[in-house]
Amino acid sequence: xxxxxxxxxxxxxxxxxxxxxxxxxxxxxxxxxxxxxxxxxxxxxxxxxxxxxxxxxxxxxxxxxxxxxxxxxxxxxxxxxxxxxxxxxxxxxxxxxxxxxxxxxxxxxxxxxxxxxxxxxxxxxxxxxxxxxxxxxxxxxxxxxxxxxxxxxxxxxxxxxxxxxxxxxxxxxxxxxxxxxxxxxxxxxxxxxxxxxxxxxxxxxxxxxxxxxxxxxxxxxxxxxxxxxxxxxxxxxxxxxxxxxxxxxxxxxxxxxxxxxxxxxxxxxxxxxxxxxxxxxxxxxxxxxxxxxxxxxxxxxxxxxxxxxxxxxxxxxxxxxxxxxxxxxxxxxxxxxxxxxxxxxxxxxxxxxxxxxxxxxxxxxxxxxxxxxxxxxxxxxxxxxxxxxxxxxxxxxxxxxxxxxxxxxxxxxxxxxxxxxxxxxxxxxxxxxxxxxxxxxxxxxxxxxxxxxxxxxxxxxxxxxxxxxxxxxxxxxxxxxxxxxxxxxxxxxxxxxxxxxxxxxxxxxxxxxxxxxxxxxxxxxxxxxxxxxxxxxxxxxxxxxxxxxxxxxxxxxxxxxxxxxxxxxx
Ligand code: DON
Numbered sequence: 001x002x003x004x005x006x007x008x009x010x011x012x013x014x015x016x017x018x019x020x021x022x023x024x025x026x027x028x029x030x031x032x033x034x035x036x037x038x039x040x041x042x043x044x045x046x047x048x049x050x051x052x053x054x055x056x057x058x059x060x061x062x063x064x065x066x067x068x069x070x071x072x073x074x075x076x077x078x079x080x081x082x083x084x085x086x087x088x089x090x091x092x093x094x095x096x097x098x099x100x101x102x103x104x105x106x107x108x109x110x111x112x113x114x115x116x117x118x119x120x121x122x123x124x125x126x127x128x129x130x131x132x133x134x135x136x137x138x139x140x141x142x143x144x145x146x147x148x149x150x151x152x153x154x155x156x157x158x159x160x161x162x163x164x165x166x167x168x169x170x171x172x173x174x175x176x177x178x179x180x181x182x183x184x185x186x187x188x189x190x191x192x193x194x195x196x197x198x199x200x201x202x203x204x205x206x207x208x209x210x211x212x213x214x215x216x217x218x219x220x221x222x223x224x225x226x227x228x229x230x231x232x233x234x235x236x237x238x239x240x241x242x243x244x245x246x247x248x249x250x251x252x253x254x255x256x257x258x259x260x261x262x263x264x265x266x267x268x269x270x271x272x273x274x275x276x277x278x279x280x281x282x283x284x285x286x287x288x289x290x291x292x293x294x295x296x297x298x299x300x301x302x303x304x305x306x307x308x309x310x311x312x313x314x315x316x317x318x319x320x321x322x323x324x325x326x327x328x329x330x331x332x333x334x335x336x337x338x339x340x341x342x343x344x345x346x347x348x349x350x351x352x353x354x355x356x357x358x359x360x361x362x363x364x365x366x367x368x369x370x371x372x373x374x375x376x377x378x379x380x381x382x383x384x385x386x387x388x389x390x391x392x393x394x395x396x397x398x399x400x401x402x403x404x405x406x407x408x409x410x411x412x413x414x415x416x417x418x419x420x421x422x423x424x425x426x427x428x429x430x431x432x433x434x435x436x437x438x439x440x441x442x443x444x445x446x447x448x449x450x451x452x453x454x455x456x457x458x459x460x461x462x463x464x465x466x467x468x469x470x471x472x473x474x475x476x477x478x479x480x481x482x483x484x485x486x487x488x489x490x491x492x493x494x495x496x497x498x499x500x501x502x503x504x505x506x507x508x509x510x511x512x513x514x515x516x517x518x519x520x521x522x523x524x525x526x527x528x529x530x531x532x533x534x535x536x537x538x539x540x541x542x543x544x545x546x547x548x549x550x551x552x553x554x555x556x557x558x559x560x561x562x563x564x565x566x567x568x569x570x
Contacts, residue, residue, distance in 0.1 A: 036569025038388040040556035071164035080379035085417040086139035087397025094390040103143025103260035105136030108249040132248030134405040134418035171211035188406035214413025238411030284454030322507035330440030360531035363510035380471030394455035422449035433473040472541025479541035
């Protein structure tokens with residue numbers, strides 16, 4: 001339905017029923033803030049949020065809703081929603097049990113630590129980001145079935161896949177942002193794919209109907225055969241045929257061997273708050289807790305929001321956490337990650353011994369690389385869900401770049417990830433997010449590449465308080481850190497905390513990345529006088545969060561940084 005054909009009465013009813021509306025879509029609109037008595041869902045797309053709310057209203061719990069939202073995002077948010085990628089899910093049940101599910105992609109069995117290097121040992125530009133060789137073994141479908149098996153309430157998983165099938169088969173009208181992205185990536189689509197292809201077109205317009213028949217068939221295989229409908233049979237054969245057509249490495253054995261893994265969540269205390277977050281193969285939880293513990297001894301609330309002292313302290317904590325990330329973090333199945341030591345109070349106190357309240361610490365320049373300033377816009381999905389009983393899910397999944405490696409599995413209708421770029425292709429050489437790494441994150445067959453995704457749940461005085469996470473590559477961890485600090489230390493409501501300008505330091509490059517106009521020029525000048533320097537970017541990570549209000553209701557907040565972010569509840 002094109003906007004001009006929407007009956008006026010519908011528009012009036014729709015607008016009057018909504019609270020805060022952002023950019024209008026064709027026949028749906030994104031709500032940025034919702035207050036709900038019982039349950040809430042915040043996702044990167046209104047149609048996916050609707051699917052999640054529908055599952056909750058039918059008696060599903062937060063895990064069921066999160067699973068259905070992921071399948072829906074694979075259809076309505078093709079730039080990052082996926083079945084060709086991977087992700088992480090953090091769960092807190094109504095009785096306080098915490099769990100973390102790792103369904104990150106894995107390096108194929110045939111992968112090699114030097115697979116992206118030329119004969120002189122230099123990283124070959126683009127090989128880990130574009131095309132078939134950039135794809136890791138997808139984990140999403142295995143992860144969603146595993147989460148549902150352990151925690152789902154709606155017994156028949158078919159009900160959670162069906163809404164996505166309908167969206168793919170019937171089609172949906174694309175948002176302005178999706179139209180822009182689709183137009184922006186045509187060159188890559190044409191390079192790696194053949195026509196006809198629903199994603200190849202001279203010009204996409206907002207409101208175009210995107211029908212994905214092949215994806216619908218794939219989702220039906222998954223609906224009818226479970227995870228085997230993806231990792232075996234015709235869908236698996238289509239993936240392998242696609243991979244072989246472009247000299248990729250993934251084999252049938254890789255698909256058969258893929259398993260999602262339950263991990264011990266990383267948990268830490270910050271004042272009266274208990275933080276539950278994602279352990280390796282993500283760096284998110286450990287780095288977040290390190291930063292929180294490093295700033296905890298200082299009176300941030302007295303310093304004040306975006307004061308020079310507060311920004312300086314937080315930047316110095318970020319710098320130290322990202323330096324540790326580069327050296328010590330990788331897939332704990334392959335590398336002995338010293339989690340306890342990295343989170344010990346004594347270690348973090350020692351780490352801050354070099355903190356100088358008046359001067360920037362100079363990052364060690366030994367591993368300095370050629371920082372490429374986030375040349376692609378951010379895309380990943382995060383969904384936060386709280387159900388009426390108080391079960392909570394924080395789930396982040398990704399293809400890595402927009403539309404992953406740009407390869408669309410011809411016989412199965414979805415994009416493959418380019419997650420291999422999250423490995424350290426060569427020690428000290430930055431990936432597309434400017435992150436450097438070392439042995440801990442080197443490529444090994446079947447190893448998971450290190451992530452920054454930080455799906456997080458926060459308790460306050462023993463009760464569920466906040467669910468949050470974001471897309472945004474390396475800036476995810478600092479965004480989660482800052483939004484939480486905005487609430488916990490600077491007394492902000494969730495909307496203000498999410499909307500506030502952000503800054504980010506990742507050790508290397510040795511500069512603070514800030515959003516345009518994130519803070520006053522006076523703060524910037526004072527920080528420069530202390531030895532800090534700046535890079536500016538339009539926007540960083542895009543938070544989707546839910547908070548429990550003092551009166552017991554829930555507030556869901558989508559980030560204005562993504563016009564499609566949508567909060568729903570009832
Ligand atoms: O796992 C990671 O850290 C990245 N692959 C996430 C990518 C992302 O958030 C994309 N947005 N820029």
